[in-house]
Amino acid sequence: MNTFLTALFNGTSRGAIFALVALGLVLVWRGSGVVNFAQMGQAMFTTYIASTLIAHGNSYWIAFIVALIAGALLGGAVDLFVMRPLHKHSHSSLNATIPIIASLGILGVLQAAAGMFWAGEERGFPTPVNSLGLSISGKVMPFTAFDLFVVGVVLVVLVLTTIFFTRTGMGLAMRASALNEEVARLSGIKVHYMKVLSWMISGAASSLAGLLVTPATNLSPNSLDLILIIGFTAAVVGGLDSLPGAVIGGFALGLVISFVNVYLTPENVFLAILLTLVLVLIVRPQGIMGSKVGRRV
């Protein structure tokens, strides 16, 4: 029973992080039609910034806030200085692949830069609260205070994102820009601003994911590569163009991975990720919440 609960809570806390990563990917995909493979490279970079700040004696929370802001700025910069100029100047049949190559290029640059600035060696990253098994009135719980923190922070982010998209004018403008650029522009919406904004929100969300997952993975220029793959799988499982789908996909993968880890062996995790992807796509080719091709509802 205790093993089961441990797997459940651990999976939920990991799933929350994957949900953030998937959310970031889906936001940019919907806003710009780009799968941003550099996303967790950006997060790795901003986690290094946070790590350096902490090493220089700043508090975790200062580093936390700075990393989120840096994540937003880095996301916006990728759109403004790389994706947009490329989009303006590309007129070939390679159009669809150019942003992919570009995002892989950015990933490479960020990893090389991190290796240069911070020497490539792996370093740890702190948690703001205890990450040992929490004990309440003498009983050791199957989750840690940090797990609670992760799930709490991610839930707050998800609620705020939902309110933003469904209740505010700017959220509506962003959704409209992503769904139908022409109608949005003819409604007076500055679609370019909305795109940058989606890159910025995505950048901040993935930066947060980096801060939350790195205590477990340690920090190195490649430390978040696997998280990107899992997050991308979560996004695809969720339907790629659906924000709720991304969140469901994230939690689902977190749980699958956690249970496979506990009940089978860690070596089976990759197989489990692949199987989840294949099974979902066989049963629902458009993903859990995705819209059918040609009829994006």
Add this chain to the structure above:
Amino acid sequence: MLKVSQLSTHYGSVKALHNVSFTAEQGKITTVIGANGAGKSTLLRTISALVKPESGSITWKGRELVGASPESIVRSGVAHVPEGHAVISQLTVEENIKLGSLFRRRKFASDISQATKEMFDLFPRLQERRTQLAGSLSGGERQMLAISRALVSRPEVLLLDEPSLGLAPLVVEQIIQSINDLCRKTGLTVLLVEQNANTALSVADHGVLLALGEVAADRPAAELMADTALRAAYLGY
């Protein structure tokens, strides 16, 4: 007035518009008629900056529109309802209408609910369906919605591309009549593209006949209506 002069628009090597010039008087309905492929939609899309012209100028009240972005053109009071029920089907009816008023929400917050109410008065069917997804509307209802989205921005110029497309004659009549009322009451300037020349000319003040991207006639609507030889030559009826 809306003044178009020497406007040429190309798609690659296809010359869709060639030296098009005419003016649409303020508070009047000007209709643009012509056969399929004559360049009517291209003309409206060039005015609203969805496509860039090769050369020429478009001015509204003396202000040059060529070179501005579509969103700034809408914000300066020129609203475009493009061909084919341009609504966002994944958003609700209410959200689609709201879209058109978003850019005014800071300066004219108090007017927005009034403007929205006017749209529902104009098209009561939309009010009944306001929480429905636009994708679930009928063609006619979608067209009403697209027009509402444009009107709620309180435009001074309305560019309407084939509002009658796929609609029952009765609905067309209602839409055209509503536009006509708005024109007379609020001084709205309308540029109406229509496939059905009779409908358009009967409500318009002025008519511009396009043929293969060039202006073949530019006259009062009544005159165009009466010129059966011209219509036979260019429209086939």
